[in-house]
Amino acid sequence: MPLIETTALGMRYDGKVTALADLTLDIEAGVVGLVGVNGAGKTTLIKLALGLLTPTSGRIRVLGLDPIADGEQVRAKVGYMPEHDCLPPDMIAAEFVTHMARVSGLPAAAARERASETLRHVGLYEERYRRIGGYSTGMKQRVKLAQALVHDPELLLLDEPTNGLDPAGRRAMLDLVHRIGTEFGISVVVCSHLLGEIERICTSLVAIDAGTLLRSATLSSMTEHNDLLVVEIDEGAERLAAALTAGGLDVRRENRVLTVRFGEEDGAVYDLIRDAVADLDLCLHRLERQRHQVADLFRDRPAEEVSHV
Incomplete structure (x- = not known):
């Protein structure tokens, strides 16, 4: 009940x-x-x-x-x-x-x-x-x-x-x-x-x-995982984004944090990111799969036409 x-x-x-x-x-x-x-x-x-x-x-x-x-x-x-x-x-x-x-x-x-x-x-x-x-x-x-x-x-x-x-x-x-x-x-x-x-x-x-x-x-x-990888580096985010994009990945950058879209079958994406970071001699702080957040439910909500309490 x-x-x-x-x-x-x-x-x-x-x-x-x-x-x-x-x-x-x-x-x-x-x-x-x-x-x-x-x-x-x-x-x-x-x-x-x-x-x-x-x-x-x-x-x-x-x-x-x-x-x-x-x-x-x-x-x-x-x-x-x-x-x-x-x-x-x-x-x-x-x-x-x-x-x-x-x-x-x-x-x-x-x-x-x-x-x-x-x-x-x-x-x-x-x-x-x-x-x-x-x-x-x-x-x-x-x-x-x-x-x-x-x-x-x-x-x-x-x-x-x-x-x-x-x-x-x-x-x-x-x-x-x-x-x-x-x-x-x-x-x-x-x-x-x-x-x-x-x-x-x-x-x-x-x-x-x-x-x-x-x-x-x-x-x-x-709060289950979504289909994005979060990559955080100390510096060189723009160079890393360019390298990953050239490798065929869908990349978005915000300051020193990159988000990379991937599918469940795309295990090689981790290897591509690792190799690109090593080739560019960058300092990797974080590489993890992004989770949904409860706050995401409330983002970009349309304005209501009536008052609410």
Whole structure:
């Protein structure tokens, strides 16, 4: 059963602004990256999955449930970490996470125990009795993650979990999310516009743009090799490009980096490049087959005629 299943899902705000348009997709279990530029419709999809919005058209199912008709059951099985700061500054973290556990239906004693355990998992056990208002941005993000985890959900929805963090904080947060997905056995959907970071931790990706689906696939298939070789040399790129072109190869040059097109059967291309580099007495830094990048999906997209959020 898919984590999230949509069929011709559409969402328009005030009948004017299109957030999602005829979106049909299945999000399977694992650590899934929901990627797209700001305004692509990622947050809208999460809000629809939580039953916070009613779709304009089509349908959405979360763990086989209707988020509107079965909202209480969905929220009992799903944890949500919002993008923006929404924490009460005067509460201590332990009290807040315990309160969120009680809201999720846990008895008082179990809620306190789960809150302490969850704050330990996110690295805030020693700081759990401090007021949230005195926390750093990274600590606040961890509190938001803890309240989403405290009721042991089947699915975790994280909206821009690295928002506002410095590079070290982003790495730590992504490592924590990866551990939750691999060691805790909880499926995670990570919503982000930072493609390079998300690729580090996800097993699959769903890429959307302007409310429409670009591609949904495993990460390995999205970043598979293409039919280009990358050749990087210290100097003499123009001479090498001329030599390879004279040898019958399709070559493109950008500064000191050459890209050479080849087919699966063209094993001799490697030998031609090697020999040309040696003959010209050049310093070879890199010779490798180029991989597709997730960012390639978003390049050269046509401008939309309507506004999107």
